Amino acid sequence: xxxxxxxxxxxxxxxxxxxxxxxxxxxxxxxxxxxxxxxxxxxxxxxxxxxxxxxxxxxxxxxxxxxxxxxxxxxxxxxxxxxxxxxxxxxxxxxxxxxxxxxxxxxxxxxxxxxxxxxxxxxxxxxxxxxxxxxxxxxxxxxxxxxxxxxxxxxxxxxxxxxxx
Numbered sequence: 374x375x376x377x378x379x380x381x382x383x384x385x386x387x388x389x390x391x392x393x394x395x396x397x398x399x400x401x402x403x404x405x406x407x408x409x410x411x412x413x414x415x416x417x418x419x420x421x422x423x424x425x426x427x428x429x430x431x432x433x434x435x436x437x438x439x440x441x442x443x444x445x446x447x448x449x450x451x452x453x454x455x456x457x458x459x460x461x462x463x464x465x466x467x468x469x470x471x472x473x474x475x476x477x478x479x480x481x482x483x484x485x486x487x488x489x490x491x492x493x494x495x496x497x498x499x500x501x502x503x504x505x506x507x508x509x510x511x512x513x514x515x516x517x518x519x520x521x522x523x524x525x526x527x528x529x530x531x532x533x534x535x536x537x538x
Contacts, residue, residue: 413449
Protein backbone atom coordinates (compact mmCIF):
# COMPACT_ATOMS: atom_id res chain seq x y z
CA UNK A 374 0.00 0.00 0.00
CA UNK A 375 2.81 2.37 0.91
CA UNK A 376 4.67 1.64 -2.38
CA UNK A 377 1.50 2.33 -4.36
CA UNK A 378 1.03 5.68 -2.61
CA UNK A 379 4.66 6.70 -3.29
CA UNK A 380 4.30 5.70 -6.95
CA UNK A 381 1.05 7.67 -7.31
CA UNK A 382 2.53 10.83 -5.72
CA UNK A 383 5.65 10.48 -7.90
CA UNK A 384 3.56 10.22 -11.06
CA UNK A 385 1.57 13.31 -10.09
CA UNK A 386 4.77 15.31 -9.54
CA UNK A 387 6.60 14.12 -12.68
CA UNK A 388 3.57 14.05 -15.03
CA UNK A 389 3.28 17.78 -15.81
CA UNK A 390 6.99 18.12 -16.63
CA UNK A 391 6.86 15.15 -19.01
CA UNK A 392 3.84 16.60 -20.82
CA UNK A 393 5.67 19.92 -21.13
CA UNK A 394 7.88 18.39 -23.83
CA UNK A 395 4.92 18.08 -26.20
CA UNK A 396 3.30 21.48 -25.95
CA UNK A 397 1.48 23.07 -28.89
CA UNK A 398 4.21 25.57 -29.82
CA UNK A 399 7.57 23.83 -29.26
CA UNK A 400 10.84 25.73 -29.61
CA UNK A 401 12.11 24.89 -33.09
CA UNK A 402 15.73 23.89 -33.45
CA UNK A 403 17.38 25.51 -36.50
CA UNK A 404 13.97 26.27 -38.02
CA UNK A 405 15.36 28.07 -41.12
CA UNK A 406 17.79 25.28 -42.06
CA UNK A 407 15.21 23.76 -44.42
CA UNK A 408 14.65 27.05 -46.26
CA UNK A 409 18.15 27.43 -47.76
CA UNK A 410 18.35 26.89 -51.53
CA UNK A 411 21.61 24.90 -51.39
CA UNK A 412 22.76 22.56 -48.60
CA UNK A 413 25.95 20.52 -48.60
CA UNK A 414 27.77 18.07 -46.39
CA UNK A 415 29.62 14.77 -46.35
CA UNK A 416 29.01 11.17 -45.40
CA UNK A 417 31.08 8.38 -43.88
CA UNK A 418 29.94 4.79 -43.62
CA UNK A 419 30.71 1.10 -43.62
CA UNK A 420 29.77 -1.58 -46.14
CA UNK A 421 30.03 -5.32 -46.66
CA UNK A 422 29.78 -6.74 -50.18
CA UNK A 423 29.13 -10.34 -51.20
CA UNK A 424 29.13 -12.43 -54.39
CA UNK A 425 26.24 -14.38 -55.85
CA UNK A 426 27.33 -17.28 -58.04
CA UNK A 427 25.07 -18.76 -60.72
CA UNK A 428 26.51 -22.17 -61.64
CA UNK A 429 25.75 -23.60 -65.09
CA UNK A 430 26.72 -27.11 -64.00
CA UNK A 431 26.30 -28.40 -60.45
CA UNK A 432 29.89 -29.17 -59.44
CA UNK A 433 28.93 -30.14 -55.90
CA UNK A 434 31.22 -27.76 -54.02
CA UNK A 435 30.45 -24.07 -53.72
CA UNK A 436 33.01 -21.30 -53.84
CA UNK A 437 33.24 -19.80 -50.36
CA UNK A 438 33.37 -16.04 -49.83
CA UNK A 439 34.96 -14.39 -46.80
CA UNK A 440 33.47 -10.91 -46.49
CA UNK A 441 35.32 -8.04 -44.85
CA UNK A 442 34.23 -4.63 -43.66
CA UNK A 443 34.75 -1.78 -46.14
CA UNK A 444 34.17 1.95 -45.96
CA UNK A 445 32.28 4.70 -47.82
CA UNK A 446 33.14 8.37 -48.00
CA UNK A 447 31.58 11.10 -50.10
CA UNK A 448 29.97 14.49 -50.52
CA UNK A 449 26.32 15.53 -50.36
CA UNK A 450 24.85 18.40 -52.36
CA UNK A 451 21.15 19.22 -52.03
CA UNK A 452 19.18 21.70 -54.15
CA UNK A 453 15.79 22.80 -52.85
CA UNK A 454 13.07 22.70 -55.51
CA UNK A 455 10.15 23.64 -53.25
CA UNK A 456 9.03 23.12 -49.64
CA UNK A 457 8.52 19.38 -50.12
CA UNK A 458 10.98 18.40 -52.92
CA UNK A 459 14.78 18.43 -52.97
CA UNK A 460 17.24 17.19 -55.60
CA UNK A 461 20.26 15.51 -54.04
CA UNK A 462 23.61 14.46 -55.58
CA UNK A 463 25.84 12.21 -53.45
CA UNK A 464 29.08 11.23 -55.24
CA UNK A 465 31.10 8.82 -53.15
CA UNK A 466 33.94 6.31 -52.96
CA UNK A 467 33.15 2.77 -51.78
CA UNK A 468 36.04 0.41 -50.99
CA UNK A 469 35.88 -3.27 -50.02
CA UNK A 470 37.82 -6.53 -50.29
CA UNK A 471 36.62 -10.15 -50.36
CA UNK A 472 38.51 -13.43 -50.36
CA UNK A 473 37.32 -16.34 -52.51
CA UNK A 474 38.13 -19.92 -51.45
CA UNK A 475 37.98 -22.53 -54.23
CA UNK A 476 37.43 -26.05 -52.84
CA UNK A 477 38.92 -29.19 -54.39
CA UNK A 478 42.59 -28.18 -54.64
CA UNK A 479 44.98 -30.77 -53.25
CA UNK A 480 48.71 -31.28 -53.15
CA UNK A 481 51.05 -28.69 -54.63
CA UNK A 482 48.22 -26.49 -55.95
CA UNK A 483 46.88 -26.05 -52.42
CA UNK A 484 50.35 -25.29 -51.04
CA UNK A 485 51.04 -22.65 -53.72
CA UNK A 486 47.89 -20.75 -52.77
CA UNK A 487 45.98 -21.31 -56.03
CA UNK A 488 42.85 -22.12 -54.05
CA UNK A 489 42.23 -18.57 -52.88
CA UNK A 490 41.93 -15.15 -54.52
CA UNK A 491 41.51 -11.73 -52.98
CA UNK A 492 39.12 -9.46 -54.86
CA UNK A 493 39.49 -5.76 -54.06
CA UNK A 494 36.70 -3.45 -55.16
CA UNK A 495 36.86 0.31 -55.46
CA UNK A 496 33.67 1.91 -56.74
CA UNK A 497 32.86 5.53 -57.46
CA UNK A 498 29.12 5.98 -57.10
CA UNK A 499 27.08 8.82 -58.66
CA UNK A 500 23.49 8.78 -57.32
CA UNK A 501 20.99 11.46 -58.32
CA UNK A 502 18.21 11.33 -55.75
CA UNK A 503 14.84 12.97 -55.24
CA UNK A 504 13.91 13.70 -51.63
CA UNK A 505 10.18 13.99 -50.88
CA UNK A 506 9.50 15.54 -47.46
CA UNK A 507 6.40 15.89 -45.33
CA UNK A 508 5.44 19.12 -43.60
CA UNK A 509 7.65 19.89 -40.61
CA UNK A 510 6.04 18.83 -37.34
CA UNK A 511 7.85 20.55 -34.47
CA UNK A 512 11.47 19.42 -34.84
CA UNK A 513 10.54 16.43 -37.03
CA UNK A 514 10.44 16.36 -40.83
CA UNK A 515 10.00 12.82 -42.22
CA UNK A 516 11.11 12.15 -45.80
CA UNK A 517 11.51 9.47 -48.47
CA UNK A 518 14.50 9.44 -50.78
CA UNK A 519 15.28 7.48 -53.95
CA UNK A 520 16.54 7.69 -57.49
CA UNK A 521 18.93 6.33 -60.12
CA UNK A 522 22.61 5.69 -59.55
CA UNK A 523 25.64 4.90 -61.70
CA UNK A 524 28.78 3.17 -60.39
CA UNK A 525 32.25 2.81 -61.87
CA UNK A 526 34.38 -0.12 -60.72
CA UNK A 527 37.94 1.22 -60.73
CA UNK A 528 39.47 -2.17 -59.85
CA UNK A 529 37.83 -4.18 -62.63
CA UNK A 530 40.01 -6.51 -64.72
CA UNK A 531 37.32 -7.38 -67.27
CA UNK A 532 39.41 -6.22 -70.26
CA UNK A 533 42.57 -7.94 -69.00
CA UNK A 534 43.54 -11.24 -70.63
CA UNK A 535 45.08 -12.41 -67.35
CA UNK A 536 42.28 -11.60 -64.93
CA UNK A 537 43.76 -13.68 -62.10
CA UNK A 538 46.45 -11.12 -61.35
